[in-house]
Amino acid sequence: MNYLPDSFIAEFMAIDCWECDPPLNSCLRLTRGLIPMSLTSFLGTYFSPFNIWSILDTPLHNFHFDLYVQIWLCRSIFFHHWESVQDITNKIKSSAIGPSPISHPSSHISPDFSTPSLAT
Template sequence: MTHRKEIAKFWDDRISAFSSLKTLPDSFCDEFSALDCWNFDTPSASCLWLTRGLLPAHLTTFLREYFLLSTIYKIISSLLNDFQLELYGEIWLCRNVLFHT
């Protein structure tokens, strides 16, 4: 449940960050949501890449249709760092403490 919550928050933060930069077509949100990296139910391989702090190529390819690569990395890097810290604190740290006790 925590992983899903963090993925959803990460998705919301990205949509907000990119939408605030410029006016985007109505289809942007739907197409962004349809990317495989947001599939946390299975989870997809690219969702697991995000969880590990790696950017799936299809995510950056999609975003390059609307933004410069430097802008994408500027926004994604801070959000990805926050996402990783949340996952570490909510999932991995708790499990490691319990494992070593």
């Protein structure tokens, strides 16, 4: 087993991707799922690409899953609810021009064309 030099922790913490206030570009790339080049370059001097990815893969997957559950899924469900309240249907969404609310009142829209629930 290779031992890391004493300077590893200090050098690791000095990489700019950890400075998030205000967010640096490399920090923003990290939150988008792209590993900053400064981080991979630094780690590449001590570890193989396989080891780097085996360590970073699970936290990045968990991070993306958390974003999906806590942000995207919630907003999608709320948006679907808003569409339902507005009587916006798949037929309306797929039409090139879209019907006017005046010429097609909500009481005339067939329930067969209603948007399916995202929550099911």
